[in-house]
Amino acid sequence: GDASLDIDTLVIGAGPGGYVAAIRAAQLGQSVLIVDKAHVGGVCLNVGCIPSKALISAAHQYESAKHGDAFGITAENVKVDFSKTQEFKNSVVKKLTGGVSGLLKGNKVQVFEGEAMFINQNEARVFNEHESPRYRFKNCIIATGSRPIELKPFPFGGRILSSTEALSLPELPSSLIVIGGGYIGAELGQMYSKFGTKVTIIEGADTVLPGFDKDMTQLVAKNMKNTGIEIITNAKAESAEQTDKDVTVKYSVNGETKEVTADYLLVTVGRRPNTDGELGLDLIGIELDERGLVKVDHQGRTNIPHIFAIGDIVAGPALAHKASYEGKVAAEAIAGLPSVVDYKCIPAVAFTDPECATVGYTEQQAKDKGYKVKSSKFPYAANGRALSLNNADGFVKLISDEETELVLGCQVVGIEASNLIAELGLAIEMGATLEDIALTIHAHPTLGEIVAETADLALGHPIHIMA
Numbered sequence: 001g002d003a004s005l006d007i008d009t010l011v012i013g014a015g016p017g018g019y020v021a022a023i024r025a026a027q028l029g030q031s032v033l034i035v036d037k038a039h040v041g042g043v044c045l046n047v048g049c050i051p052s053k054a055l056i057s058a059a060h061q062y063e064s065a066k067h068g069d070a071f072g073i074t075a076e077n078v079k080v081d082f083s084k085t086q087e088f089k090n091s092v093v094k095k096l097t098g099g100v101s102g103l104l105k106g107n108k109v110q111v112f113e114g115e116a117m118f119i120n121q122n123e124a125r126v127f128n129e130h131e132s133p134r135y136r137f138k139n140c141i142i143a144t145g146s147r148p149i150e151l152k153p154f155p156f157g158g159r160i161l162s163s164t165e166a167l168s169l170p171e172l173p174s175s176l177i178v179i180g181g182g183y184i185g186a187e188l189g190q191m192y193s194k195f196g197t198k199v200t201i202i203e204g205a206d207t208v209l210p211g212f213d214k215d216m217t218q219l220v221a222k223n224m225k226n227t228g229i230e231i232i233t234n235a236k237a238e239s240a241e242q243t244d245k246d247v248t249v250k251y252s253v254n255g256e257t258k259e260v261t262a263d264y265l266l267v268t269v270g271r272r273p274n275t276d277g278e279l280g281l282d283l284i285g286i287e288l289d290e291r292g293l294v295k296v297d298h299q300g301r302t303n304i305p306h307i308f309a310i311g312d313i314v315a316g317p318a319l320a321h322k323a324s325y326e327g328k329v330a331a332e333a334i335a336g337l338p339s340v341v342d343y344k345c346i347p348a349v350a351f352t353d354p355e356c357a358t359v360g361y362t363e364q365q366a367k368d369k370g371y372k373v374k375s376s377k378f379p380y381a382a383n384g385r386a387l388s389l390n391n392a393d394g395f396v397k398l399i400s401d402e403e404t405e406l407v408l409g410c411q412v413v414g415i416e417a418s419n420l421i422a423e424l425g426l427a428i429e430m431g432a433t434l435e436d437i438a439l440t441i442h443a444h445p446t447l448g449e450i451v452a453e454t455a456d457l458a459l460g461h462p463i464h465i466m467a
């Protein structure tokens with residue numbers, strides 16, 4: 001018959017928000033059903049963070065193999081078989097999504113592959129080709145994520161790609177236009193460039209990676225230019241015309257209209273929350289803001305108290321670790337725990353070359369908050385490890401409160417910035433001062449020593465540069 005099946009917690013969407021929420025809810029004793037209309041792992045594992053990083057590391061490997069000259073290494077005939085690169089990427093995705101499925105099963109989370117639609121505030125139906133059971137839930141966590149924004153003049157299809165298709169091209173394009181130089185466009189543009197593709201980035205702002213500090217993005221822009229990427233800033237892409245073998249983009253810059261032709265066009269101009277469509281949020285009266293994001297409180301609770309929303313469909317940085325963090329909080333709130341989200345310390349990383357990473361406040365943000373700011377910046381070039389890696393372009397910048405010497409934020413640009421930033425998240429979370437960091441012994445020779453020396457510098461007594 002069509003009776004509802006009873007569960008404690010329904011999780012809609014199995015991305016890094018949903019699957020983490022489901023596991024945490026199960027750990028806390030709830031009977032949990034997670035549904036996804038596509039694949040376990042969501043955007044992040046299938047068409048986002050993981051496949052992009054797999055391709056980026058392959059591109060880096062290729063580039064290193066070709067450019068060992070500084071180390072006295074010359075390699076001839078370095079070749080790439082991009083179908084094998086794609087196989088590598090697919091195998092990484094498969095391992096991880098398989099791992100997540102195993103974890104869900106191990107935690108006794110029921111998994112249903114299908115699309116969820118609310119019937120009312122306590123029931124949802126989930127559909128796939130074969131069946132459409134309905135479930136009555138005590139609590140629900142919505143984690144339906146986001147999708148690439150499609151602009152009218154650049155409809156996806158054929159030679160016009162979203163990030164999803166750009167991660168699965170069957171062969172290396174000889175040329176690529178990227179509209180939107182945010183972190184996704186910059187990462188994928190550099191990845192293809194390293195593989196030998198001629199890349200042109202068209203960006204509306206005055207720099208690539210407009211979300212990061214200028215002194216950081218300058219280093220990325222310099223590297224891009226040195227490696228043959230053309231960056232067109234302050235430009236507005238206007239239209240595209242495609243044939244069966246290429247695509248031409250018209251754009252305006254300084255009042256002039258110009259055009260550029262390439263094999264493919266990748267459009268990365270942001271993402272839209274999956275809060276519209278068949279899901280039925282309007283039907284059950286869930287409140288959205290003007291951008292289509294679900295309004296939630298500090299535990300992720302919507303205006304309907306037993307329904308929560310997390311990840312890319314709520315405000316804040318659209319990042320996987322932020323989605324997972326909110327997922328844990330929502331599952332704990334359902335269990336009656338006093339967990340709340342605190343956005344003070346969410347790191348953001350661009351896996352560009354060099355990498356850019358930030359956590360806590362930037363100098364400007366700290367000033368805007370009314371702090372008397374002390375900022376210190378230490379160069380990679382004065383670090384033995386960076387030099388021995390032959391990769392010494394970058395810096396660590398520490399933002400602290402001049403009065404209390406509390407660390408308020410940190411920005412890193414350079415090799416391994418993505419890993420260096422973790423220590424600073426902990427420092428800020430724990431209320432560390434500059435001295436706490438300076439007195440922490442960092443192994444030699446490591447990039448971590450740069451962090452300690454940046455604190456020494458702020459305190460006025462660095463060893464490896466003149467104060």
Ligand code: FAD
Nearest residue numbers: 013015017037042043044048049116145311312318319320
């Ligand atoms: P998603 O991962 O989007 O998952 C939502 C899931 O819900 C999907 O699987 C979808 O099928 C399912 N769904 C939607 N509607 C329904 C429905 N009605 N019924 C059932 N299921 C439904 N973030 C980082 O932190 N680091 C990175 O390096 C990084 N790189 C990225 C690179 C790219 C190319 C892209 C596109 C994104 C990247 N991101 C990165 C962002 C990251 O992928 C997202 O922030 C993250 O996936 C959001 O997680 P989520 O759980 O909110 O939703």
